[in-house]
Amino acid sequence: MSKQGGVQYNKIAEIKGPLVIVDDVENAAFDELVEIQTSDGEKRLGKVLEVGNGKAIVQVFEGTTGLSIAGTQAKFVGKVMDLPVSEQLLGRVFDGLGKPKDGLPDPIADKFLDINGEPMNPEQREYPRDFIQTGVSVIDGMLTLVRGQKLPIFSGSGMSHNILAAQIARQASVVGTSDEFAVVFAAIGVQYSESEYFRRSLEESGALKRSVLFLNLADDPAIERIITPRVALTAAEYLAYDLGMHVLVILTDMTNYAEALREISAAREEVPGRKGYPGYLYTDLSTIYERAGRLQGKKGSVTQMPILSMPSDDITHPIPDLTGYITEGQIVLGRDLFRQGIYPPVNILMSLSRIMKDGIGEGKTRADHQEISNQNYDAYSRAQEVRALAGIVGKAGLTGVDLKYLEFGDDFEKKFLSQDLDENRTIEETLALQWDAVSLLPKNELTKVKDKFIDQYYKER
């Protein structure tokens, strides 16, 4: 940090995109918070990206529109950007920079936390093992979310990912424990209607009481999006590690975050990487995703569900591609299912929760959970093959068993996969639906489940 915070520099050398270059700067530090004051007294926040040769490059969060070289002043505050945190965060709505957006004053701070987070000692990390019930069958049953996991949703433009995100935020809970649960919701570059939907949805369901919302709208400056997920994660870490809550962080839409990163990178004239994104996109994303987890000796946990819309539904695009390297699986929404009107349109065959096995089973969900999930996965995969075959040879050319699989596929999508927007299913209901689906198949087709479970739950239809 600068030797003494509060020095204001009046010599602006250049304004370039979201960046302001300040001349004759001494004692500024990397990441230091900067207050930019316009000639008419308006204040904007920024941070130092680079210092050297008497110059400081400042990234202005609220954008540089309306700034001019003459009359603009930059005050180096002498600290990094921090967030005032306390239990009072719960039930509040903030903008993308963490300023109140609900007409109430700033929360009375218990602490001021650096938004870049404390480095987590890898040695102190605890392996995620406990189940989070989202009330959404396809997630709870087949792509189980585990406390401390980072499980992204890969979607496409126009699909129902935000509706799904709001439903998860309303319904998510930890079962079988009295530990407190909270949701931190960060909307990054969303439309006003979507942000209102999130807010209303949480308010009307009574879930706002245990939630914190950070809303960066599409018409807010793009650069603010760099800060939004960090501010949200700082709040989540406080709730988890200081107050011992289990916190689910939903970040939507991370594609907008990456776009903002590209904008800054282009303004800094950095060598572009794939599709113009900076070469450090992977590293940058990891500084966000790796803030999920559990720590030894701490009661709470931070679970992340970042949502990203894949440009042109392209899963090989750098954003989903690099996200997939860091996270522990992915939930992929399918355009075909969406077009058929199925909600949530989760493409099970492309989705995976890598640490699901550690969060389910006896004592956590139910002893038969893994096996019935595998059986459904297997049967649905076979149903898809049969559908493709029927497209070529027609239904008349299919065997009796094939026809059963065809029937299973339709029934599975209609009864298990499809769910109402306000339908909150318990894990028992979800598992019962999975058994109900496979009960359409002959008993001898159930090769993934033990006989004792078949005897207990299979009811031929």
Next chain:
Amino acid sequence: MTSDPKLERTIDKILNQTEVENLSSLKKSFKESLEILSKSQTSLEQEYDRIIDEGKKEAQKIEKQIIGGSDLESRNKQILLVEDSVQKVFEKAIEKIRSTNRDDKYSKLMAFLLAESTNALGTTDVIVYTNSKDKEIVQPLLSKFPDAEFSSDTIDCLGGVEVKSKDGTMTFNNTIDARVDRMKPLIRKDIAKKFGIGH
């Protein structure tokens, strides 16, 4: 009435046969309807349980909604009340600062603020601004800073100094207003603590 016994017998036979058939059909229908009734009893019970379960869920949802909403409402009112009180404390404190005696202690504070400001700018080649009340205290203090110049222009503040480098590139606002502004979040926390809010 016919007198043909053969015809009479035939009619009787047909009547008997029809009667037997009708009775058997009635019995069968009765049996079937009992079966249907018993089956529908089960599905009726299932449907009944389902409706009750859904009703319970809906009731829980509404309960959560009402409790959550009113909890938030009362919490928000508390936040506003605390904020109002904090603001009042601030206003009183500022009033007190405004009417502080310009004594020796205050003069020492000004000397400290001046030293801090030149230190922050990294130069004593500066122009010093202050308000009309502090002019007479600050001006003599500049003797310790030979390169410093005292501005005849005054600034509007509670007290303290604003120091500008002579080339105009750097400013350090070390007025009491700016210092209160910088420390406001921490002071708010301390005041709220007095009201039993926060840790």
